Amino acid sequence: MGRWWVVALSEAVHGDKALAVTCEGEQLAVFRDGKGAVFALEDRCPHRRVPLSPGPVKAGGLQCPYHGWTFDGATGLCNDIPNLRRDERVPARYAARAFPAAEANGFIHVWRGAGTPAAVLPGASYRAAGREQTGSAVANIAFEQYLDVMLDGPECLLSFPGVHITDFFLGDPRRDGEHLVLDRGAVWKGKGNGPAFVRDHSLWVRTRVPLRGGDIRVELLSADEEPLVTIFIAASENRRGTTSLVWRGFRHATAAPLSWRWRMARAIGRAPFAIFPHIDGAAAAALEVAPSRDRRLAKTDARTPAERVVPVQERCVV
Ligand code: FES
Incomplete structure (x- = not known):
């Protein structure tokens, strides 16, 4: 069964940069979209395994700093690869691991493990x-x-x-x-x-x-x-x-x-x-x-x- 973990203070995640954190021994990249919603991806690009967190946050998600693939924060799916030909599509299997993320009372939480994320966040107390x-x-x-x-x-x-x-x-x-x-x-x-x-x-x-x-x-x-x-x-x-x-x-x-x-x-x-x-x-x-x-x-x-x-x-x- 999974559980929510607090991984960062809300104010530590801002702008067009991701924050690298470690939770249960695993490195994650936490970032916000333009509306302030928080997301968490495994801090490892599925292409060549380099950290994603140094990359910029784009409209479509977090962009890998190495070859520029962009990964959606909610699903982890790659939605942009630079220099694709017009007739080429991004293969659906290209994806980073995504983790449900949520915020409460100044704490950013990430759900790790199996099961549906619990309704109550630890930081809510x-x-x-x-x-x-x-x-x-x-x-x-x-x-x-x-x-x-x-x-x-x-x-x-x-x-x-x-x-x-x-x-x-x-x-x-x-x-x-x-x-x-x-x-x-x-x-x-x-x-x-x-x-x-x-x-x-x-x-x-x-x-x-x-x-x-x-x-x-x-x-x-x-x-x-x-x-x-x-x-x-x-x-x-x-x-x-x-x-x-x-x-x-x-x-x-x-x-x-x-x-x-x-x-x-x-x-x-x-x-x-x-x-x-x-x-x-x-x-x-x-x-x-x-x-x-x-x-x-x-x-x-x-x-x-x-x-x-x-x-x-x-x-x-x-
Ligand atoms: S290593 Fe990330 S896009 Fe190539």
């Missing part, structure tokens, strides 16, 4: 309600490991200014459809390690990690579970053990008590979070494999969602 910070990167960690570390030690992958993410988490990961959700304690820096029980921490970090696919949601919450920062991170497998990342996130307006560091960062317009493209391998390797074990087990769990209720109990990990 994200809604900005504040000034956004966006970005993209290739992280030096394999895709599945990235998802696991997001559960076991998100402080290896991202940070919030003036916030220390602790090793204390509240219970086991909760199953939410095809995601696992985990709440972890956090404290303002300079205030010590925080109370022994996560319920008493001044902040929480909530990570929502997919069992399959790459849509991750991270929230920094006040002790009253009021959101302070929301981040949507889209991850997908790149090549050679790396992971493609694109993200959007924002700081919420709030009346919750904040540290002076946080207020200062907000006053000077500092970003409310940072996503790390360079992962400290030693720190990631040292993480206890705990919540991610639940994710690995849940991926192979054949029970129905109603049967998969995970008991929540207070637990401290040191």
